[in-house]
Amino acid sequence: MTDTISISLKVNGVQYKKDVEPRLLLSDFLRHELDLTGTHVGCEHGVCGSCTILLDGEAVRSCLIFAAQADGCELTTVEGLAQNGKLHPLQEAFREAHGLQCGYCTPGFLMTLIPFLKENPNPNEAEIRDALSGNICRCTGYQNIVKAVQLGAEKMK
Amino acid sequence: MKPPSFQYHAPKTLAEALSLLTQHGSDAKVLAGGQSLVPMMNFRVAQPAILIDINRIKELAYIKDGNDGLRIGAMTRQRTVERDANVAKRSPLIHETMPHIAHPQIRNRGTIGGSIAHADPASELPTVMLTLNAKLLAKNAKGERWIDAQDFFVGLFTTALEPDEILAEIQIPDLPARSGYAFEEVARRHGDYAMMGAAATMTLDENGKCKDVRLVFLSVGETPLLSSSAAQALIGNKPTPELIQSAAADTDITPSSNIHASERYRKHLANVLGKRVLTKAYGRVATDR
Numbered sequence: 001m002t003d004t005i006s007i008s009l010k011v012n013g014v015q016y017k018k019d020v021e022p023r024l025l026l027s028d029f030l031r032h033e034l035d036l037t038g039t040h041v042g043c044e045h046g047v048c049g050s051c052t053i054l055l056d057g058e059a060v061r062s063c064l065i066f067a068a069q070a071d072g073c074e075l076t077t078v079e080g081l082a083q084n085g086k087l088h089p090l091q092e093a094f095r096e097a098h099g100l101q102c103g104y105c106t107p108g109f110l111m112t113l114i115p116f117l118k119e120n121p122n123p124n125e126a127e128i129r130d131a132l133s134g135n136i137c138r139c140t141g142y143q144n145i146v147k148a149v150q151l152g153a154e155k156m157k
Numbered sequence: 158m159k160p161p162s163f164q165y166h167a168p169k170t171l172a173e174a175l176s177l178l179t180q181h182g183s184d185a186k187v188l189a190g191g192q193s194l195v196p197m198m199n200f201r202v203a204q205p206a207i208l209i210d211i212n213r214i215k216e217l218a219y220i221k222d223g224n225d226g227l228r229i230g231a232m233t234r235q236r237t238v239e240r241d242a243n244v245a246k247r248s249p250l251i252h253e254t255m256p257h258i259a260h261p262q263i264r265n266r267g268t269i270g271g272s273i274a275h276a277d278p279a280s281e282l283p284t285v286m287l288t289l290n291a292k293l294l295a296k297n298a299k300g301e302r303w304i305d306a307q308d309f310f311v312g313l314f315t316t317a318l319e320p321d322e323i324l325a326e327i328q329i330p331d332l333p334a335r336s337g338y339a340f341e342e343v344a345r346r347h348g349d350y351a352m353m354g355a356a357a358t359m360t361l362d363e364n365g366k367c368k369d370v371r372l373v374f375l376s377v378g379e380t381p382l383l384s385s386s387a388a389q390a391l392i393g394n395k396p397t398p399e400l401i402q403s404a405a406a407d408t409d410i411t412p413s414s415n416i417h418a419s420e421r422y423r424k425h426l427a428n429v430l431g432k433r434v435l436t437k438a439y440g441r442v443a444t445d446r
Contacts, residue, residue, distance in 0.1 A: 003164075005165060021162070022162070022163060022164070022165030022208070023159065023160045023161065023162050023163060023198075025159070025160070025195075025199075028159075044158040044196075044199050045158075045196035045199055045200065046192060046195075046196050046259075046263060049260070049262065052262055055265075055266075058236070058265040058266075059261065059262045059265060060262055060265050060266045061192075061262050061263070061266070063195075063199070064191055064192055064195040064196065064266065065191065065195070065266070066165070066191075066195075066210075068165055068167070068210075069167070069191075069210060069212060071167075112261075112262060116261075130347065131261065133260055133346070133347045133348045134259070134260025134261060134262050134263065134348055
């Protein structure tokens, strides 16, 4: 019934061209149209942070953007972190420091932290907690996530 | 949790957007950063038939020096405003307020104009605009007009903008000499909607007496609220700690109870925060002199 819009965008270095309904959220586009199911959908109103991805390098909520708006943009999802089968140092740090339990929120945490650690490679604990304030984890109590970020910051140097 | 269908337009120029808005009127909704509108659409609280996405209009994103203040394009991202050295220097109240707005991911996408035009009384930017009495430039296909912040916020999520108008620019007047400022809020978790918040500016005369003061509260009614009692108590007097205490305690606000806090507690917070921002604003005049 609704007209579709043709969009062309790059996700994790791969160029895609698709026709989308205007109301299709970017989070659903990534999951259902591109089968990139690493981007998780939690609250769908911008509170939980689990759908965080990078849009032209900045961390954003993919549930609050329409796929049509990403036309011409470069996106990175959690699938874009590991290179040649080797985990990103931050992913390794989350594993080593037990920075996750069920793992549902983890992709959002990782994608929030990538630009944060790029901008601030030596964060103190208060800065880390502030950076994580927009991501909700219901298992860990955050202690080990903070440790994972500290470890990840070391590994990324 | 999926938005209903709508017709989507993504004009590249303001002229194009204004012509679409003239054509569709109140059937259309303007999509700025979308950090409030898209959640409302996901909940189907908002169901616009037509969405005019103004994110591709480059001419609306800028921070410039004006003659007597900063000029900020409505589509400037909140994160850009937060990081801008000129904003920090020329409008430190805005700089101090930005980190309180939601979370970094939201500020990366949210815009200054979007938040002002959304006019949520619990939001920080409308409160600060009223404190600074910013001037807001509304444009339609026929022309433009300036609206003072004190005339802009007319009700709950309601502004003085007509259905065919877009907020294009925000002008932040420079604070006069011998002025101080402050913003504070209390939220359950950092980045959540505040249970109470207050912003203040204060200007002293040559003798150290209060020449002008603006104390504004967020989340106490349908719009940000300018306290008249603070001005009555302080103007013409030297702002002693006792006078500041009574200026903040005597505010004429009546917050309502909600799920997060009772009326009594929120009134208590208003008094505490009012005192804090007035004290801080006064302290900053002294140190800046």
